[in-house]
Amino acid sequence: MKNYSVIIIGGGPAGATVGQYLKEKNIDCLIIEKRGSYRDKVCAGGIPLGIINLLPDNLKNFEKMEYDILSIDYGGKLSNRVKLNKPFLYGVERTKFDHHLRKGLNVHYNEKFIDFNNEKNNISVHTDKTTYTAKFLVGADGVGSRVSILSSLARKKRFILGEEKEVFQKNITEPNTVKLFLRYNYLGYGWMLPKQNHYSAGSGALQKYFLNSSKGTVEKFDKRKGTTKIYPISLWGGEESLTSGRIALAGEAGNLVDPFTAAGIYPAMLSAKLLTGVIGKALKNGKSNLQEYNKLVIDELGEEFNCALLLSKMFYPFLPLIKNVIVNRSTIQQAMENISSGYISYKTFYRKVQRTRKIPVKIAYFLVQKFAN
């Protein structure tokens, strides 16, 4: 039976980042990935500029698009286009990006994690091929995480469903423009992100609204041919436990997904980086738990995500009421500038909303405070 210090389930952004930072610390680890080395992940691939700070030095150069224009279409009735003099968002092709993140790591592809057993001084990890032992097990196995189910961690699942189609085109027009589509579906949004040789067009909404009315939204604003794929996303639903004994969850396995935009790549990599620091210390001091990790995640993401959750409860249902305040040049520009500083600060927006004098926003804020918590 092969023994490792750390076994990581899943080779997405969370698992690969854990692997890279453990490698940097000379900690032996194995990634178990049930898919092949080029996994086709349904994703728009929009990532904030702050991702650079989360990447180890040898991985900072990666293939990406840079967007400096945001165009917003509100149900075909209202639109706005704002250009910044610097990029505010990157765009990646997930298959290539994830492959890049796994560079130089020990990954067993096409091997599926099945189960684990807690032993006295380690943990046995069973896959569909064999059994390993490790000091620590990291669940970075994404939405529907088997590690989270088996360990009863991160139980507050708040699912949305996203649909995405890739439209291949030789000449990409407006390669630096992100398009957002509001009011084409209920309690959700649509997007179009240009990539090297295709557009990623898609939309998402909370599960019950997606099934009732949002499925097929993408066809309303982009009728070009492409295969549409549907995939769930597990959003942050509030603070909860991400560790138990020798087990910890990183990324979407722990519902660490921005509840406003449903972006999960940045929080996946941030949580992964935080976790490796705690694992490093635990191995050095012979500790058998990773409790400190929970606090670090809450300190870094908790308040931001709680504000994002409240803002999402105001923004999506009350959009018809507040649209004139939101879909205007000055608010869009402020949002883009905020995002371009690295990662969107929801705390800043939330404070602005609390102090606003705009009557529609005051009404929405009051109703959310009274009824949505």
Ligand SMILES: Cc1cc2nc3c(=O)[nH]c(=O)nc-3n(C[C@H](O)[C@H](O)[C@H](O)COP(=O)(O)OP(=O)(O)OC[C@H]3O[C@@H](n4cnc5c(N)ncnc54)[C@H](O)[C@@H]3O)c2cc1C
């Ligand atoms: C339509 C759509 C659009 C999106 N757009 C964006 C976006 O623009 N920006 C953004 O930041 N986020 C976006 N997301 C969310 C983002 O894709 C995820 O949150 C992100 O991939 C989470 O990273 P992760 O490493 O935690 O999990 P994942 O990337 O899901 O990786 C988990 C890995 O674990 C493997 N795995 C699972 N179970 C097992 C098992 N039993 N054994 C072995 N391996 C296993 C999987 O094969 C997978 O490779 C989007 C999601 C969807 C569905």
